[in-house]
Amino acid sequence: MDAPLNGNEVTANDYDALVLPGGVANPDALRLDNDAISFVKHFFNSHKPVAAICHAPWLLIEADVIKGRTLTSFPSLQTDIQNVGAAWVDEKVCNDNGLITSRNPQDLDAFCARLLEVLSKE
Secondary structure, eight states: OOOOOOGOOOOGGOOOOOEESSSSHHHHHTTEEEEEHHHHHHHHTOOOOOOETTTTTHHHHTOOOTTTTOOOOGGGHHHHHOOOOOOOOOSEEEETTEEOOOOOOOOGHHHHHHHHHHHHOO
């Protein structure tokens, strides 16, 4: 088995978009990983699409990249999102200038469709 990639070996320049996983465990672990946080910041600084579903905005909060943005998430993140200066909406999918967010797996169809729409314009 190959060794995992070190965050310093890849950059946002290597990818067209970033999709952050949902659930509770994945974003909770990623927000404690400095390489993951730096990678997310690089994507935002590169103005490339970032898609996050469910609890994934925890990583966006940790990366300090959503102040002034509008997004959705699993409802329990509403206060966390608002506390960092972002607006939270209860919608299947939200697209704020390439930041594509959804609430939960039931919103996957809308989430994937919006991501494909954004990527097709890139």
